[in-house]
Amino acid sequence: MKRLTKLMAGAAAIALATAGCAGSGGGSSSDSGGGDKTLTVWLMNGSAPATLTDALNKEFEAANKGVTVKYEVQEWNGIQDKLTTALASQDPPDVIELGNTQAPSFAADEVLTDLTGDVDSLNGGQWLSSLKDSGEWDGKQYAAPFYAANRVVLYRTDMFQQAGIAAAPTSRAEWLDAITKLKAKFGSDPQFQPLYLPGQNWYSLLSFIYDEGGDIAEKSGTDFKATVNSPEVKSALQFYKQLVDTSGTTAPKDNDEQNPEQAGIYGQGKVAMMIALPWELGTAAKDNPDIEKNSSAFAIPSKTAGKTAPVFQGGSNLAIPVNSKNPELAKSYLKMLLSDKYQSQLAEAGMVPGASTDLSALDAKPVSKAMAAASKDGKAAPATPKWATVEAGQNPLKDMLTAYLTGAKDLDTATNDANSALDAAFKG
Known part of the structure; x- marks a missing residue:
């Protein structure tokens, strides 16, 4: 061979x-x-x-x-x-x-x-x-x-009930409304977060990108070209920032869901929602057995009412x-x-x-x-031999999220820089 x-x-x-x-x-x-x-x-x-x-x-x-x-x-x-x-x-x-x-x-x-x-x-x-x-x-x-x-939104059923939220959100608008109601009910507690969302949770960002009709790369033969500076990706980033700003999450903007481990944060009982894999609930329950019986999940909502957002699988x-x-x-x-x-x-x-x-x-x-x-x-992620290196290394999507959420770069600069970095990785 x-x-x-x-x-x-x-x-x-x-x-x-x-x-x-x-x-x-x-x-x-x-x-x-x-x-x-x-x-x-x-x-x-x-x-x-x-x-x-x-x-x-x-x-x-x-x-x-x-x-x-x-x-x-x-x-x-x-x-x-x-x-x-x-x-x-x-x-x-x-x-x-x-x-x-x-x-x-x-x-x-x-x-x-x-x-x-x-x-x-x-x-x-x-x-x-x-x-x-x-x-x-x-x-x-x-x-x-x-x-x-694939990821879902894990949530506290007891907190939703106390905040007067009758049903799980089925659109982005209802999701944002639920965050607002949770803040109104529990916001007097300085440790409370209606949604825990780290700045570098790029898996969640992908759902928003897909929901906008975009993707992070397009395929031509066996080659890929980055499309991170597209209007669809920019709209997804803006919604991500809206979630962060509306929820007032204290999750780090320069790290992902494993640093610190978000399941442990959820398990402390002061978080109403997190975007997570289903088994993260079991991880949270190791320190707080009662949290499992008071938790459920809903699919990541679409911007179109009544639909679910496509997910990274x-x-x-x-x-x-x-x-x-x-x-x-x-x-x-x-x-x-x-x-x-x-x-x-x-x-x-x-x-x-x-x-x-x-x-x-x-x-x-x-x-x-x-x-x-x-x-x-x-x-799935782009089916290229280079992707494993992208994911394990200096992931341009993480850098883009942090730069935009912290204000270190404006939307156009953050997406253009990430696009160039991805293209270089695909060619490298």
Whole structure:
């Protein structure tokens, strides 16, 4: 493989430090050989629940005599380097889980199996479009959707009731009105915040951008060009600032939702709303068990009354390393995992299944129900190998938000500078 050589060279130092991490890869025999086989599967910690994987692996082994599934749970911390090393080896695992922003990079390095001809057999008719797009590269499909999640507005039902807010907001105007009513009721407490919104929560900004009809980049072939200085993005930034100013949030304008961890702030009981992933409520409840029973969620409202704003959809894909010793067995494993039977179990666990349109299981809890309502209009980050670097590095979207919210730059300067920085990252 012409690019595999480059990837192997880049992974050499990592391989020395992590010798043996790829040694737990596929069995010694190939699909065409006889004898017993081992199918090695790497899924991430916090992904599929053990009840699902235990049943799946048992069923797969029963259906494929002589095959043993070697199931290994991986940690997200350090997984990029571990995958790079494993995929450059001649003995990688047979099935891997990838973050949806990682998939384009590995696909471009030609270390993933082309699944284009297998989409239909892998339940492709029900694939979540945002994750399908992130698994594509240069017109081919290299990864299949696994599961996704998107942000909702978590809120205190007891505070809403006390403030006279009869129903969850279904438009931006109603959202702003709810903030005003919450301030009027609880504003005498200097620690109270109707909405906790950090200045660099760019995931939330993306919803507002999509709702305005814009995006942060446009695609041409395999290249991307930034569109952050568009009128739509500017309107989204202005609404973001309106939320910050109206709520009077004390969240830092120069940091994101993890610094400090917003779930911990919400858990202190002085915040009425935050834009968050559903499981952040559980994090908040660790310090304040009572907060969970007094919380619910609604989808991020659209500027159009009665609609929800499109959401940024993060999640995971599934892929088969190009050097897998058991590619056909691996495809059979994916076929089973992506079937309605196991995808419905993902929904029961509170995730948006990547290969199912049946989200009814998510209706059991108000928070997951809100996530499901918004998930139907989800979008992913630009499907370019460069995006993982953008997200992990000096993210121009974060810099743009801070500069505009603090007044360090006016709207035009902030968006133009961010646009130039993104274009440079896409080309770099």
